[in-house]
Amino acid sequence: MITSYLQKCRAILDTVEAQQSQIEQAARLFADTILAGRMVHVFGSGHSRIMVEEMWPRYGSFPGFNPIVELSLTFHNLVVGANGQRQAMFLENVPGLADRILRNFDLSERDTALVISSSGCNVVPIEMAELFQQRGVKVVALITKDHAAQSTSKRADGKKLSDFADLILDTGAPVGDAMVQVPGLDTPVAPGSTVGGAVIVNAIKAEVARLLTEAGHPPRVLTAGAVVGADRAVELFEAAYDEHAHRLAKLYAQVGVPSYVSGS
Template sequence: MNPTIEYINRSRALLTTIEQQADAIQQAAQWFSQTILAGRMVHLFGSGHSRIMVEEMWPRYGSFPGFNPIVELSLSFHNLVVGANGQRQAMFLENVPGLADRILRNFDLSEQDSALVISSSGCNVVPIEMAELFQQRGIRVVALITKEHAEASTSKRQDGKKLSDFADLILDTGAPVGDAMLTIPGLDTPVAPGSTVGGAVLVNCIKAEVARLLTEAGHPPTVLSAGNVVGTERAVSLFESAYDEHAHRLAKLYERVGVPSYVSESTESVSQQQP
């Protein structure tokens, strides 16, 4: 079969797998919409190529504020491949214990928050520890993995636990073991991964369901939209409003983080005085 046609056919199979998870998608959207309606943020994290799904959720056309994309360049900056900031270093760092704690040290987390942690294998240390730390803070975790690949993979954690062990809900991209979906005659290694296709579909399904729930709750989201759809003036207004809302939500994650200072103490004093 022509590789293009075969890849398209296999991608259709991924859609079937995702369709069978409609109830789980609805549940994730319920949790995320509750977080956003509370004025908090849904934390998004993925190392390596899982960063793609983080940025697919926010910010881009057709998306809206309420999500906190946690992207560590040291874990996801791939384009140099070798040399300084190369892929070898990134692959090493995503299995360094304790790094997740250093990342989350920057945020004042709340039980009203929720999280989406993405890892196709579900076996690298940093995303596993991110999910574990979120759960320890009382935050619901949705894990986006490739189930067949994760089950066939070995955790890099010493205790053998995987991302799925620290998830309140698991979503499956539907890709095969090893991710690559095509076998080429004469080539002994498969090519063309599928987890990004499945992952992108999943996050956009969640995004659409969250938008519906927010709208039904009387708080329709401010969606980034193209000028050729809503007109140039409104497109600019939507972008400015959405970015400002993101800043306001993000401010809550920094306001009283970590060690108190005279700034955080004065802010708390002012808030207590307000009716």
């Protein structure tokens, strides 16, 4: 079973590698946003939250990304009871919730977005991409193409995340996500979309870092003290977090109803 899973993961890597030109396109879009002083909005509901946090903030990542993590859609560890999985799965198909989330941000056409949904069929990520596009924000969708193609949209008009994407990336996982057939068990186990998604996210990240550096604005990367020394690590973390705050401030300063504060 272990060998079977690893073999299927190697096939996922081949699928990702075949998308190099698309990954480069995504990286260019995101680098242009970051160089403009704006942010790349990263959103995913359910377990797609994993990819959001893989992008930023963690070791080897840098500011320029706005991780939009809605706890009501992603808080899985209780499973049942209050804040349980049933509620999260229900809420990710409630029309209008994406609009309420984005109401908190002053978006710009210089922004870009990465919206992650393996099936591409749940209402909130679909509406999130649609609303981004309506505001002039280019959208990169990270889906599982085979799974999305055979899944039914929860949206009334049948549209999927891919219908509101300027660029589509594929995790390479199979239909249903789980990849290993165990003898005697009638359902497969061990999903693959997280593997493909994490590889794509970090490939994008590496290419964005190259583009920022070549443009004369090398990113402030969260780096372990074991690599750069304790003092330099603290310096990088503080600088990266401060830069994130400065970028984020632009998303709030002029949001919504004007006030004497925003006017000043």
